[in-house]
Each structure stands twice: as structure tokens, then as C-alpha cells.
Amino acid sequence: MGHNIKHRQFHTKRSLVIYFLKGSLRYFILSIVFASIVSLADLMNPKIIEYTVDSVIGDQPLAAPGFVQRLANAAGGIGFFREHLYLIALLVLGIALLGAVCRYLFMLFDSLGAETFVQKTRDSLFAHIVRLPYAWHSENHTGDIIQRCTSDVETIKLFISEQLMSLFRVVLLIVLSLWFMMRIHVGLALAEALFIPVMVLSSVFFHNKVGAAFEKVDREEGKLSSIAQENLTGVRVVRAFGRETFEQERFMRQNAGYTNLWYHLQLILAAFWTSGNIYATVRNLVVTVLGVVFCVQGSLTAGGFIAFLSYNALISLPVRGLGRVITEMSKAEISIDRLRYIMNAEEEQDGVPVDSLGSLRVQGDIVFSHVSFTYPGRDHEILHDISFTVPAGKTVGILGSTGSGKTTLLSLLNRLYELPDGKEYTESAADSASTSQTAGSTARQPADGSEAVQPACAGTITIGGIDIRKIPRSVLRRQIGMVLQEPYLFSRSLAENIGIACEDVTQAELDRAAEIACLDETIEHMTRGYDTFVGERGVTLSGGQRQRAAIAQMLVRRTPVMIFDDALSAVDAETDARIRQKMQEQIDDATVLLVSHRITTLMHADEIIVMESGKITERGTHEELLAAGGLYARVYELQTREADS
Numbered sequence: 001m002g003h004n005i006k007h008r009q010f011h012t013k014r015s016l017v018i019y020f021l022k023g024s025l026r027y028f029i030l031s032i033v034f035a036s037i038v039s040l041a042d043l044m045n046p047k048i049i050e051y052t053v054d055s056v057i058g059d060q061p062l063a064a065p066g067f068v069q070r071l072a073n074a075a076g077g078i079g080f081f082r083e084h085l086y087l088i089a090l091l092v093l094g095i096a097l098l099g100a101v102c103r104y105l106f107m108l109f110d111s112l113g114a115e116t117f118v119q120k121t122r123d124s125l126f127a128h129i130v131r132l133p134y135a136w137h138s139e140n141h142t143g144d145i146i147q148r149c150t151s152d153v154e155t156i157k158l159f160i161s162e163q164l165m166s167l168f169r170v171v172l173l174i175v176l177s178l179w180f181m182m183r184i185h186v187g188l189a190l191a192e193a194l195f196i197p198v199m200v201l202s203s204v205f206f207h208n209k210v211g212a213a214f215e216k217v218d219r220e221e222g223k224l225s226s227i228a229q230e231n232l233t234g235v236r237v238v239r240a241f242g243r244e245t246f247e248q249e250r251f252m253r254q255n256a257g258y259t260n261l262w263y264h265l266q267l268i269l270a271a272f273w274t275s276g277n278i279y280a281t282v283r284n285l286v287v288t289v290l291g292v293v294f295c296v297q298g299s300l301t302a303g304g305f306i307a308f309l310s311y312n313a314l315i316s317l318p319v320r321g322l323g324r325v326i327t328e329m330s331k332a333e334i335s336i337d338r339l340r341y342i343m344n345a346e347e348e349q350d351g352v353p354v355d356s357l358g359s360l361r362v363q364g365d366i367v368f369s370h371v372s373f374t375y376p377g378r379d380h381e382i383l384h385d386i387s388f389t390v391p392a393g394k395t396v397g398i399l400g401s402t403g404s405g406k407t408t409l410l411s412l413l414n415r416l417y418e419l420p421d422g423k424e425y426t427e428s429a430a431d432s433a434s435t436s437q438t439a440g441s442t443a444r445q446p447a448d449g450s451e452a453v454q455p456a457c458a459g460t461i462t463i464g465g466i467d468i469r470k471i472p473r474s475v476l477r478r479q480i481g482m483v484l485q486e487p488y489l490f491s492r493s494l495a496e497n498i499g500i501a502c503e504d505v506t507q508a509e510l511d512r513a514a515e516i517a518c519l520d521e522t523i524e525h526m527t528r529g530y531d532t533f534v535g536e537r538g539v540t541l542s543g544g545q546r547q548r549a550a551i552a553q554m555l556v557r558r559t560p561v562m563i564f565d566d567a568l569s570a571v572d573a574e575t576d577a578r579i580r581q582k583m584q585e586q587i588d589d590a591t592v593l594l595v596s597h598r599i600t601t602l603m604h605a606d607e608i609i610v611m612e613s614g615k616i617t618e619r620g621t622h623e624e625l626l627a628a629g630g631l632y633a634r635v636y637e638l639q640t641r642e643a644d645s
């Protein structure tokens with residue numbers, strides 16, 4: 001849905017934050033405006049008290065800036081205020097109210113900004129992650145990706161909505177307070193100012209320690225919860241093997257270490273707060289003593305002294321908090337980089353505009369031609385020079401020991417993994433195939449003979465004569481129905497699971513698919529039928545039911561090409577035979593690629609291919625392969641003997 005924007009790279013941390021800030025920036029700006037008003041309001045009251053004490057109660061001339069003088073005169077002069085003292089109280093109340101309203105608005109816009117920011121960030125991350133190539137997902141751990149999308153996003157949110165905000169507010173408050181203090185008494189203000197860096201630095205020092213301790217605590221907590229989680233999800237294994245005591249001891253050891261770390265952390269915090277209190281006391285002492293001295297000397301008025309003490313109290317806590325803010329800001333850097341890693345990964349791109357090819361139907365023979373493949377970043381070649389054809393409407397079976405590369409072969413057909421661009425490679429692939437049988441194991445060079453690329457990734461796959469690299473992935477995958485080796489069901493209803501790849505699937509379609517997949521009886525036996533809720537990952541279904549649900553899921557799509565990757569392994573031989581029979585009766589025009597370890601599943605295929613360590617070692621019909629007496633014949637004999645006994 002309009003996501004087809006060109007891939008963009010975020011070269012700096014700032015560019016990423018600015019990108020995520022779209023939509024929430026205006027809230028943050030409003031929030032800053034109101035925060036500034038709050039600070040100003042906070043700073044007003046001491047000033048009013050000063051004027052009141054000195055000029056209203058006392059008899060000194062009003063030492064206020066011109067506009068305040070004019071305002072006071074317009075209202076009726078100092079004498080008027082002296083007679084109507086409640087006016088001053090009302091003024092104080094009014095300013096407090098203004099401050100309260102602005103504080104509310106500041107917090108409102110700040111959280112509005114924060115939540116909008118988080119929403120936008122998560123939406124962008126999700127939209128991006130679901131489009132990242134399969135290879136990226138197999139390299140990155142799900143847990144890690146989820147953590148980046150939750151706690152790292154949270155960290156960045158706090159960085160903007162709390163840390164940056166408080167940094168702004170605290171600095172503004174300190175600067176303005178110091179300015180007001182300077183206006184009251186320069187000497188006293190200088191004494192006050194000397195304490196500020198000391199407090200900020202000591203606070204940074206402690207918070208660095210606290211931060212490091214917190215990190216350790218976090219890590220240990222992660223380990224502790226993964227032990228707990230593993231044991232809860234794997235409770236059957238733990239029980240079955242009688243590992244309760246072992247697991248309990250493991251948990252207790254970890255928990256003891258974890259508790260210890262918390263204890264250590266609390267010690268640091270206690271030291272921080274007590275030392276902070278000592279600083280504050282010393283500072284108050286110095287300011288008070290000096291203030292009294294200046295008062296006696298006559299360079300400071302009583303009102304000024306009171307106002308000064310108010311400012312002193314006003315900035316006391318924010319200054320101590322500044323250290324925490326500064327330390328925590330450094331955490332955000334790491335988090336932003338962790339999100340940048342995700343956002344900079346390249347999405348699957350199709351190059352061809354999908355709409356123009358949306359109606360393209362993938363039909364005809366599927367031809368694998370000299371396909372060799374190595375997983376990205378590995379140096380072990382998985383497929384060596386594979387060539388075979390699945391004629392349109394026919395069925396080809398693949399037998400092969402585990403790890404021989406069958407699933408890999410199918411992933412290539414589906415473009416989950418890519419063969420390199422045809423132009424440079426086809427020639428050399430054809431060359432090496434004709435000159436030597438072992439070509440597959442050596443690194444191939446591009447046609448122009450420049451530097452060597454990844455070892456042996458070559459060949460082409462075509463469907464109906466079209467190179468699959470020229471077919472947009474979405475079109476290709478819409479036409480190829482694949483039942484995965486390990487089907488994955490979502491925790492939704494059975495009907496939703498079966499119809500997951502289609503919009504508006506009809507009941508008739510569901511029934512047809514369920515019938516062919518021999519799932520109809522199972523569904524009838526469930527009290528809620530199609531509405532039965534499937535547990536997480538499909539755990540509430542049996543292995544065979546899960547596989548049949550996956551088959552039905554593919555059948556509703558009515559794709560011209562169907563691929564079964566060992567899709568009947570958990571289904572009993574009898575049901576297996578029934579499913580194959582039904583498919584033959586009802587969908588005989590599909591092109592089918594069938595991977596199985598069971599000879600009875602494969603024996604009716606038009607051609608059977610035997611794979612061993614990434615190479616095709618035998619091929620032919622069931623009878624031909626039996627006569628050849630190779631691996632196929634041996635497996636057949638083994639399986640029939642088993643069945644007999």
C-alpha cells in the first residue's frame with residue numbers, strides 16, 4: 001500500500017531521529033513553549049515576595065524594572081498595595097494558576113509527542129522489517145529484533161521526551177535563576193554559582209557508576225527470565241527427563257547473582273543521595289551565612305535575601321538531576337544505532353513495477369539449469385550444478401538424505417534466496433559445466449575475468465522460458481504454492497489460518513481445500529469447527545493436523561505450481577495416500593514438485609530425482625530407479641521391509 005518508496009539510508013544518527021520525529025515534532029515544540037512559561041512563572045514568585053517585603057512591608061523604594069514600576073503606579077502606587085494586601089496574594093495565586101495550566105499543557109504535549117513518536121517509529125520499523133529479505137531474517141535473532149523494536153524505541157522516546165526536555169528546562173531554569181540572583185546580589189550569586197559545577201559533575205560521576213551497574217542488572221535479569229521462560233515453554237522436556245532439581249539449582253544460582261547486583265546498585269544510590277545531601281547542606285550554609293553578613297553590611301535587603309533563598313531552593317533538585325539526564329542521554333546513542341542497523345538493511349526490491357505484471361500468469365515448464373548455490377556469507381557450497389525440468393502439469397519427486405539441499409533448492413525457486421544476476425554468470429556457468437564435472441566446487445569468476453566473487457553461486461531457473469529473476473517476487477510467489485517443511489500457524493481461528501493468503505475466501509473454497517487435504521473429518525470433530533482457535537504456533541493441533549492445515553492453506557490459493565517440502569512427513573501413510581489420490585483427481589493440471597523421504601509418496605511421480613550432498617545422483621521413474629539399484633532402491637527396500645514387519 002504505497003510503500004514502494006526507494007530505499008533510503010540513514011547515514012547519521014540524527015537523520016534517523018529526524019525521520020522518526022516527523023509528525024511529533026510540533027507537539028514537542030509546543031511542549032517547549034509551555035515549559036518555558038512554567039519556568040518563568042516559577043521564577044516570578046520570589047521576585048514578588050522580595051518587592052513586598054522590601055517596599056510594601058518595609059519602606060524602601062521599589063527596586064523593580066521600569067515596566068513593573070509603571071504597572072504599580074498605574075494601579076495606584078505602593079500605598080495602594082499596602083492598603084489592599086490581598087491584591088498581592090491574588091497576584092501570587094494568579095501566577096501559580098498560570099504555571100499550573102502551562103505545566104499541564106507542557107506535560108500533555110510532551111506525552112502526545114512521545115506517543116506519536118513511538119507510534120511512527122514502530123510503524124516504520126514494522127513496515128520495513130516485514131519487507132526485509134528472508135536471508136536477513138535468518139541472520140538476525142527474533143528476540144533481538146523484538147527488543148530493538150520495544151526497549152530501544154522506548155529508550156529513544158525517553159531521550160527526546162524526558163532527557164532532552166529536562167536538559168532544556170533545567171538549563172533554562174539555572175540560567176534565569178542565576179540571572180535573577182545576580183540582580184539581587186552579585187557576590188552571593190557567584191558563591192552559589194561555584195557550587196553548581198561541583199554538584200553536576202559529582203552527579204555525572206555517580207550516574208555513570210549507576211548506569212554501569214544497571215546494565216549488569218539488566219543483562220542478568222535477561223538471563224534469569226530466559227531461564228524461567230525456557231523452563232516454562234519447555235516444561236514437557238524438563239518433566240520428561242526429570243530435570244527439575246537441576247533446573248531449580250540453575251535458577252537459584254542465577255537469582256542469587258542477580259540479587260547481589262541489586263544490592264550493589266542500592267549501595268551506590270544510597271551513597272549518591274547522602275553525598276548529595278551533604279553538598280546541599282554545605283551550600284545552604286554558605287549562602288545563608290554570607291547572606292546574613294551582606295544583610296548586616298547593608299548590601300542586601302531582607303526581601304532580596306528571602307528571594308535569593310527561594311531561587312536557591314528552586315534549582316537545588318534540578319541541578320542534582322542533571323547528572324542523571326546527562327548520563328542517560330548516552331544510552332540513547334546506542335539505541336539509535338541499533339535501530340539504524342534495522343532501518344538501513346535493504347528491503348527486497350523488485351525493480352519491475354508490480355502493477356504492470358500483476359496479471360502475469362506463471363506457466364509452463366520449470367527449468368533448473370546448472371544451479372549452484374552457497375548461502376550468503378558461507379564458504380560451503382550447498383548445491384552443485386543442478387539441472388532438471390519439471391514439465392508443465394507434471395509431477396517431479398525429490399528424494400534425498402537430510403541436509404542434501406532440497407529445501408535450499410525450493411527456496412531458490414521461490415526467490416527467498418537469489419541466484420546472482422544472470423548476465424555475468426550464465427556464460428561461465430555453462431563453460432564450467434561443459435568442461436568439467438567438478439566445476440561446482442570451485443569459485444567461479446565473472447565473465448570479464450575480474451576479481452573472484454562469492455564461491456559458486458550460478459545458474460538460472462526459468463518458468464515457461466522466463467527467468468524468475470525477471471518476475472517480481474510478489475507475482476512469482478502468488479503463483480507458486482508452497483507447503484513448508486515446518487508449517488507455521490498463527491494464533492487465529494482455523495478458517496483464518498487456512499485462508500491466510502487470500503482475501504475474501506469463500507466457505508466453499510475452504511471446504512474444498514479441507515476436503516482434499518483430508519482435514520474435513522478433523523474439522524467436523526471439533527466442537528467449534530472452522531472457528532476453532534489455534535494455539536500459539538499451532539500447538540493445539542497435532543503435527544499431522546498442522547501439516548494438513550498447511551496443505552489446505554496452499555490449496556485455497558489454486559496456484560498453477562505447487563510445492564510440497566516434506567509436507568506429509570507427520571501424516572500416516574494411509575492418509576498420505578488418500579491426499580495424493582484426491583489431488584490427482586481434482587487438480588491434475590498443476591505442476592508439482594514433491595519432496596519426501598517416503599518412497600510411497602514419490603513413486604507415482606512422473607520423474608524422481610535423487611539428491612546426495614547437493615548433487616543429483618540418480619533420476620528416472622520409480623521402475624527405472626528400482627532397476628538401477630542405487631540409493632533409491634535401497635531406501636525402497638528398507639521402507640518396504642519396515643512396513644512388512
Ligand SMILES: Nc1ncnc2c1ncn2[C@@H]1O[C@H](COP(=O)(O)OP(=O)(O)OP(=O)(O)O)[C@@H](O)[C@H]1O
Nearest residue numbers: 138375378382400401402403404405406407408409
Ligand atoms: N539459512 C541457512 N544458512 C546457512 N546454511 C543453511 C541455511 N539453511 C540451510 N543451510 C544448510 O544447507 C544445507 C542444506 O539444507 P537444506 O535445508 O536444503 O536440506 P534438506 O535437504 O532440505 O534437508 P531435510 O531433508 O533435513 O529437510 C544444510 O547443510 C544446512 O545446514
Ligand SMILES: [Mg+2]
Nearest residue numbers: 406407485565
Ligand atoms: Mg528440508
